Amino acid sequence: MKNTDNKAYIISDAIISSLDFGSQKNMEALYAGKSGVKKIEDNSLYPHAFMGARIDDEKLNQCFSNISYLNQLPEDFEFTRFEKMAIVAMAGSYRTCEFPLHKKTLFILSTTKGNIDLLQDENIKKFGKERQMLWRTADVIKQFWGFENEAHVLSNACVSGVEAIALASQFLKAGLYDHAVVVGADMLSEFVVSGFMSFQSLSSKVCKPFDKDRDGLNLGEAAACVFMSTDKSYLDKKNEVVVVSGGASSNDSNHISGPSRTGDGQFFAISGALKEAGIKANEIDYVSAHGTATPYNDEMESKALTLAGLHNKPIHSLKAYFGHCLGAAGLVESVVVIRNLRDQRIIKSLGYKQNGLPLPLNIIEETKSWPLKNALKTASGFGGSNAAVIFSKIRKSTI
Amino acid sequence: MSTLKHVYLSNSSLFVNNKLVLRGENPIFAKFLKEVYLYNLSRYPKFYKMDALSKLAFVASEVLLKDYKHKHQAEEVGIILQNKSSTIIVDKKHQASISNREEYFPSPANFVYTLPNVMTGEICIRNGFKGENAVFIVPGFDAAFLMNYLQILFDNDKTKMMLGGFVDAGEDYYEAFMFIIDEQNYKEIQADQLYNLYKELKENAETS
Numbered sequence A: 001m002k003n004t005d006n007k008a009y010i011i012s013d014a015i016i017s018s019l020d021f022g023s024q025k026n027m028e029a030l031y032a033g034k035s036g037v038k039k040i041e042d043n044s045l046y047p048h049a050f051m052g053a054r055i056d057d058e059k060l061n062q063c064f065s066n067i068s069y070l071n072q073l074p075e076d077f078e079f080t081r082f083e084k085m086a087i088v089a090m091a092g093s094y095r096t097c098e099f100p101l102h103k104k105t106l107f108i109l110s111t112t113k114g115n116i117d118l119l120q121d122e123n124i125k126k127f128g129k130e131r132q133m134l135w136r137t138a139d140v141i142k143q144f145w146g147f148e149n150e151a152h153v154l155s156n157a158c159v160s161g162v163e164a165i166a167l168a169s170q171f172l173k174a175g176l177y178d179h180a181v182v183v184g185a186d187m188l189s190e191f192v193v194s195g196f197m198s199f200q201s202l203s204s205k206v207c208k209p210f211d212k213d214r215d216g217l218n219l220g221e222a223a224a225c226v227f228m229s230t231d232k233s234y235l236d237k238k239n240e241v242v243v244v245s246g247g248a249s250s251n252d253s254n255h256i257s258g259p260s261r262t263g264d265g266q267f268f269a270i271s272g273a274l275k276e277a278g279i280k281a282n283e284i285d286y287v288s289a290h291g292t293a294t295p296y297n298d299e300m301e302s303k304a305l306t307l308a309g310l311h312n313k314p315i316h317s318l319k320a321y322f323g324h325c326l327g328a329a330g331l332v333e334s335v336v337v338i339r340n341l342r343d344q345r346i347i348k349s350l351g352y353k354q355n356g357l358p359l360p361l362n363i364i365e366e367t368k369s370w371p372l373k374n375a376l377k378t379a380s381g382f383g384g385s386n387a388a389v390i391f392s393k394i395r396k397s398t399i
Numbered sequence B: 001m002s003t004l005k006h007v008y009l010s011n012s013s014l015f016v017n018n019k020l021v022l023r024g025e026n027p028i029f030a031k032f033l034k035e036v037y038l039y040n041l042s043r044y045p046k047f048y049k050m051d052a053l054s055k056l057a058f059v060a061s062e063v064l065l066k067d068y069k070h071k072h073q074a075e076e077v078g079i080i081l082q083n084k085s086s087t088i089i090v091d092k093k094h095q096a097s098i099s100n101r102e103e104y105f106p107s108p109a110n111f112v113y114t115l116p117n118v119m120t121g122e123i124c125i126r127n128g129f130k131g132e133n134a135v136f137i138v139p140g141f142d143a144a145f146l147m148n149y150l151q152i153l154f155d156n157d158k159t160k161m162m163l164g165g166f167v168d169a170g171e172d173y174y175e176a177f178m179f180i181i182d183e184q185n186y187k188e189i190q191a192d193q194l195y196n197l198y199k200e201l202k203e204n205a206e207t208s
Helices: A021-032 A057-066 A081-096 A121-127 A134-145 A156-172 A190-198 A266-279 A297-307 A325-342 B029-040 B045-049 B052-065 B087-100 B118-127 B143-155 B192-206
Strands: A008-016 A039-040 A048-052 A105-112 A149-155 A179-185 A224-227 A240-251 A286-288 A374-379 A387-395 B004-012 B013-016 B019-023 B077-083 B133-137 B161-172 B173-184
Touching: A008 A021, A008 A039, A008 A325, A048 B045, A057 A081, A057 A190, A081 A134, A081 A179, A081 A224, A105 A134, A105 A156, A105 A240, A105 A325, A105 B013, A105 B077, A105 B133, A121 A240, A121 B087, A134 A149, A134 B133, A156 A179, A156 A224, A156 A325, A156 A374, A156 B029, A156 B133, A156 B143, A190 A286, A190 B087, A240 A266, A240 A325, A240 B077, A266 B161, A286 A325, A297 A325, A297 A374, A325 A374, A374 B019, B004 B052, B004 B077, B004 B192, B013 B052, B013 B173, B013 B192, B019 B029, B029 B052, B045 B118, B052 B087, B052 B118, B052 B161, B077 B118, B077 B143, B087 B161, B118 B133, B133 B143, B143 B161, B173 B192
Parallel strands: A105 A149, A105 A179, A286 A374, B077 B133, B077 B161
Antiparallel strands: A008 A224, A008 A240, A039 A048, A149 B133, A179 A224, A240 A387, A374 A387, B004 B013, B004 B173, B013 B019, B161 B173
16 A cells, blocks of 8 residues: 555635634634634633633534534434534534535544543443444544444544544545545533643743743643645645645653753654655754643654754644644644645744754744745654654646 | 454453463452463563553553564554444442542543543553554444555555454453554455454454
8 A cells, every 4th residue: 555646635724713613714714813712711621710711612613503404313413512612613624515425425523532521420420321432422523424334433632633644544545535525622620620730840821932931831622623635626726735745753762751952752743744745854844843831841842843853943832722632632732734835825833033043943933924845744742752744835737 | 354463351261363372360350460471571661660551452452463464664554443332440449439529539550541542542552653643432333434544544545554454352251352464464354354353362262
């Protein structure tokens, strides 16, 4: 199953986040420099106030009821909040371009904790025990749409989203499927907030990736979807096409909850992605880094990007806009990269003022027009996992 | 399939290449894990800090990799595992620590294990593997999808050696099937044969 000449074209995408619903609206908010990170006072999430990025529930329910006509399950079937998030994001992509549901479509869900709120007693009563299982919630989403293939769940901590796109593109390039629908979702839950609090890794302000005063991350929730295909007939009339040109994953082999001290793990993922894309580091035009704003993660990334020879390329983190959306982060941020390639713009790294890294990076300080051909998206996570994916803009006349 | 080194662990039984090598005396999961750990005689203090799922994956990988020699670089060796129940045992522990506001003690040592890929991380740390890593959550071992992905990785020079398998643990069940596949033998291994091997081992463990 060597890669064929097939290209994994990005056909449509969607984001729902604390900023807004829809890729276009999210991009407008990003270009305007808005942050979705706010003070959250909600006893059901945490006993004290904390900074986080939350999706508007009313809007979510409204959007979900608007798309209920697409539901292939019985009308009275009850969906969880997590499932609604994933489905609404997918519907955004579907409205732009209807993805096929047949045997040639691969469906992947990227998430870390899915329906984790169903561990609470009152929810177990309502939804049953099995629904907490990630394969089961993926199956519910599959059935909503009526995909013929089984759902596949990728759960590789915070790199899941980036890895899911890379993985789907591999299956397309190998010719095993013609289309892929990749959705990533994770939500704010008491489970996750209390866990990160116990790690003391949350900032009490809007986070400051790569800055010298960075002191932790903000949790966020979001869902995003990318529909890819090898079938050119799905491409719209525009002359510019974005493809997934390479991807890889790796492990630090260092510590389960602390990033590598050398950055070589992340470097291996970047090298693997470059190798598949058939380009050199100097052909990358900008990097959308992981940038959680914890002291050690950002330090590790400065080493990895320097090892890869990318430290002088424009680099940003989007965590101060969306918070850290865990299994959805890589998907949401990849959609932004795809849109940046189409718009030929780069977005400032919100929260950054002064270099706080042992090896300085070229952090983007102003949102501006910028010529882009190849863009790199990276991610790192607990368990020592890393992933990288490269998106490239190609001219339609060349394919 | 004769070239595929594999282990299977369930129901207090440990099989290496289809051969029953250890029959646990204690039906309790945690005690059996310790028996396998001691059987393998490799001291690794971090083992005792791990959650049940990581312990299970870890002992399976230790038995699998014992006396297995290879010359691959760190970044040429990776792990892809499937799992059904994610980290349900430790998830429930974490949930119990936050369900009562008067006794609210979430523990970071627990929380870090609430991600299923920490088990692949533990194996990578132990063995210095820095290559491709993934964990898929499936309703049951999906040999076809796993083999497709492994073949893509080998065919496109993304790896030289991989551990693959299915590792799952809940409060009253546990099962680990793990194998080594490399650039030499990957073309010989068919997904249906792999699935049949898994089924056979599962039946053997149930009747052993």
